[in-house]
């Protein structure tokens with residue numbers, strides 16, 4: 001049943017029987033009005049992948065997609081779901097097209113795929129999300145709820161207490177015959193929301209295959225899990241490098257993929273035949289809190305001086321940036337179990353690598369390690385940190 005076909009998806013969709021597909025994910029060109037290109041080095045040769053995304057006008061683009069979306073609706077089962085991926089270039093128009101084809105009542109969610117990006121190149125707000133419209137064919141659609149962890153601010157005690165309705169129909173916490181609260185430890189977490197923080201594939205990620213606008217497998221896995229079950233058929237009419245198909249295969253779904261480009265189909269074939277590489281996200285596995293290792297006091301001091309916290313660097317905990325590189329300051333907080341000698345060594349090494357000249361160590365107020373340090377280095381060691389940093393900034 002798995003199928004990979006080179007061709008215009010309009011023609012290929014027309015060959016598929018009515019009411020036969022469980023889930024469709026479409027990631028068409030986004031109306032960027034340019035050719036999408038990316039190159040990858042392969043056995044010392046450069047392989048260039050590209051696809052066209054230029055249109056006479058928005059009406060042409062919308063008609064082109066609408067024709068294909070109508071076919072998608074025809075082939076979806078009654079319990080079927082469709083996910084249309086787009087971005088700010090045309091999402092507002094495409095929502096209307098989807099409403100027209102599937103009906104406003106079958107609109108389920110607008111999923112915001114949110115990710116971090118680092119760029120100073122543009123005037124204005126940095127784009128860091130894309131939109132995925134989730135519609136079902138009917139109200140009798142398949143849906144598997146996924147759960148995420150409770151947030152740090154959630155009062156878990158309260159969440160775990162069972163609730164019941166009293167004689168007046170008011171919801172109250174359940175108590176047993178002795179008046180003790182009845183807990184339910186069988187909670188699964190918070191149902192997944194419509195904002196998904198999934199990292200963008202970084203240029204060096206092993207999962208990267210060189211195809212322009214390649215989406216992460218993690219994103220597709222989530223879509224496939226909520227909208228289908230094992231053994232179901234997943235179809236991607238604009239499959240590109242085959243991310244949907246790879247995720248479907250990993251999740252034991254059957255898959256069908258179309259793409260108009262020979263290169264894309266060849267890349268898909270290779271990807272599906274080999275071991276599928278998926279970049280796991282430490283951020284997702286551990287939670288963002290894991291990376292925030294500053295105490296409240298440290299965070300306060302960093303904020304006080306307009307510093308930027310630095311994570312995962314044992315050499316320093318923050319920098320105070322400056323346009324003049326000679327004035328950048330690195331700050332390290334001595335940990336309770338860390339000697340001052342060790343602190344100095346670490347900040348010196350880290351600053352040497354980064355070319356930072358100004359170094360401050362803020363001594364731990366309750367360090368149990370006594371130090372007989374003779375600091376011949378140019379590191380400033382503060383116990384009364386505030387005044388000294390203020391003076392240093394003023395210099």
Ligand SMILES: C[S@@+](CC[C@H](N)C(=O)[O-])C[C@H]1O[C@@H](n2cnc3c(N)ncnc32)[C@H](O)[C@@H]1O
Pocket residue numbers: 007008009010027028029050051052211212213214215216237238239240241242243244258259260261264
């Ligand atoms: C945004 S890319 C898909 C990227 C893919 N999701 C991935 O992760 O690699 C869009 C794809 O649509 C293909 N395409 C454009 N017009 C098409 C058409 N009429 N029929 C089938 N594929 C088409 C392009 O060749 C391109 O590979």
